[in-house]
Amino acid sequence: MISNLVNNLPAGLLAGSVVSASHVPHQVASAVLIGVDLGPNLSVTGSLATILWLSALRRENQEVSAWSFLKLGSVMMPPALLLAIAGLLLTRLGKLLFLTQCKAAGYRPVNRPAARASHP
Numbered sequence: 001m002i003s004n005l006v007n008n009l010p011a012g013l014l015a016g017s018v019v020s021a022s023h024v025p026h027q028v029a030s031a032v033l034i035g036v037d038l039g040p041n042l043s044v045t046g047s048l049a050t051i052l053w054l055s056a057l058r059r060e061n062q063e064v065s066a067w068s069f070l071k072l073g074s075v076m077m078p079p080a081l082l083l084a085i086a087g088l089l090l091t092r093l094g095k096l097l098f099l100t101q102c103k104a105a106g107y108r109p110v111n112r113p114a115a116r117a118s119h120p
Contacts, residue, residue, distance in 0.1 A: 007040075007045070012037075015032045019032050038080055038081055
């Protein structure tokens, strides 16, 4: 929703900061990323790229109204959302299969200590 009210770039930066500071689960972070990415498909103000394209189209005497953009976005966004979710699921499945194969082969993860920040 925020991506439709403001440009998706500042919305993405804000959402990324909040997600990082909140230490949310991976699924929530993925949902936020998808929302910030797909949200601008519903409004002309949601993305700088959309605003630039609409300006270029208007220079060529091609008019695209906010209503027609919304109609097209509402048709295109559900398949894009399904593909994004499918991509996440396939990524998760691939990771699980990889870890299963590693475990079956006898590999164990190496626990490395977290890097410390150096103080000048």
